[in-house]
Amino acid sequence: MRREPGRGTFLASPRLRSNTAYLHSFTEEIERWGYTPGARLISREEGVANEEVASRLEIGEGDEVLFVRRLRLADERPIFVCDSYLPVVRFPALKDADYGTVSLSKLFAEKTGRGLQNSRQWIGAATATSDVATLLEIPAGIPVLRVRRISFVTGGVPIELVEAHFHPERYQHYNELHA
Secondary structure, three states: OOOEOOOEOOOOOOOOOEOOOOOOOOOHHHOOOOOOOOEEEEEEEEOOOOOOHHHOOOOOOOEEEEEEEEEEOOOEEEEEEEEEEEOOOOHHOOOOOOOOEEEEEHHHHHHHHOOOEEEEEEEEEEEEEEEHHHHOOOOOEEEEEEEEEEEEEEEEEEEEEEEEEEEEOEEEEOOOOOO
């Protein structure tokens, strides 16, 4: 809740900070901040890997992949749109998984028997496309935070290629650096 003199009391939007120095799930992060995590499955499409997806997932071009778009929520408010490419050619159990579930890292462990080991990610700015803007409930064309990530399970095997677009007023990445 936030109070504005002369205007009233308003329900404050979640403002989340992520410490990117540690590998953890968005679900854990949301809960740590005291919010209720959520996920809404927007689309799930079977397809084949193009050159870029194949290279990053270390599979063959034309190999089977699953594209999953999810909207991640905190207290039912949109925080980010997450587009994932999953190598079902390598992990066939991912093909029929429930992607409406909250934590994909737990889903990966259940379906593959392997836990997340590490990730590589790139953080930068982008503009919200009309479809992303609609999901985030913001105007199209405004700046958003874009995170691209490759996640690896035990054994250093890529399991997910992600591109996520974050709501500009509800989320920020945070790092603490030491000399």
